[in-house]
Amino acid sequence: MNTLRTVFLMTLLTLVLVGAGGALGGRGGALIALIMAGVMNLGSYWFSDKIVIKMYRGREVTEGALYDVVRELCLRGGLPMPKVYILPQPTPNAFATGRNPKHAAVAATEGILQILSREELMGVMAHEMSHVGNRDILIGSIAATIAGAISYMAHMAQWAMIFGGRDDEDSNPIAMIAMMILAPIAAMLVQMAISRSREYEADKGGAKLCGNPFYLASALRKLEAANSRSPMPKVNEATAHMFIVNPLRGKGGLKSLFSTHPPVEERVRRLESMTIG
Numbered sequence: 001m002n003t004l005r006t007v008f009l010m011t012l013l014t015l016v017l018v019g020a021g022g023a024l025g026g027r028g029g030a031l032i033a034l035i036m037a038g039v040m041n042l043g044s045y046w047f048s049d050k051i052v053i054k055m056y057r058g059r060e061v062t063e064g065a066l067y068d069v070v071r072e073l074c075l076r077g078g079l080p081m082p083k084v085y086i087l088p089q090p091t092p093n094a095f096a097t098g099r100n101p102k103h104a105a106v107a108a109t110e111g112i113l114q115i116l117s118r119e120e121l122m123g124v125m126a127h128e129m130s131h132v133g134n135r136d137i138l139i140g141s142i143a144a145t146i147a148g149a150i151s152y153m154a155h156m157a158q159w160a161m162i163f164g165g166r167d168d169e170d171s172n173p174i175a176m177i178a179m180m181i182l183a184p185i186a187a188m189l190v191q192m193a194i195s196r197s198r199e200y201e202a203d204k205g206g207a208k209l210c211g212n213p214f215y216l217a218s219a220l221r222k223l224e225a226a227n228s229r230s231p232m233p234k235v236n237e238a239t240a241h242m243f244i245v246n247p248l249r250g251k252g253g254l255k256s257l258f259s260t261h262p263p264v265e266e267r268v269r270r271l272e273s274m275t276i277g
Contacts, residue, residue, distance in 0.1 A: 009194045016150060016187050049083070049098040049105040052239055058085035058107050066108055069122050073129050077209050082106050082132060091232040092116070092223050095242040096128035097137060104132045115226060116219055123206060123215030124223075127244055130205030136198045140241065143194045147187040154180045195241045195260040203267055207274055217271040220245065224264040
């Protein structure tokens, strides 16, 4: 179901790109915007394991509780062993990155090792390994490229109107302005929905990999409570979607539409209703 939802959302995002391209930049403008966004996101995608780990001052480990859990999960799931990092952060959280399973990295904060049991840690890392196996970094990069292209086109159309460009007889200034405002918002909403869909899928895959959905459900409760009490400091908003629970605050209402993570309560409910044969 989540895979079909992702396909639907990616198709919707592409349709927004095509529609915005025709209205704002024409075929040429849409192509230029797509290339610009692609170049920026390709670098982030290709070097994501190095960029993000360095950003959070990760320290690679080759032994210890975290490494042992990841190794056990890889053996169990027949997955390549990723590089394992510990982040010097007291707030408990974790993420996975890397362009593919053979060039992947998983990271957990020092805080997560202090509050989770081994079973809960296994649930968390199984979730992250599921992201790796599902190539969610690639899916997120494609979604970010399309959404970025739409934003570029909106900016280009804005400057074109300021300097007198695109004065076609058939163009409607009010419709243009509406498209400049609404297209980027629509693209961002769809991009956030894709991110939430991939989190549900990683929860499901992680529960199957570790063999017990209650491991992850219990861990999510602890992580959400800890991040609510003491949010992670100096979080780069561009990387917030990578963490297993949202390191940025904001719940309910319109904020949930712009959230990269589904509500923890719903994630826990789905996990606890799972049956693994």
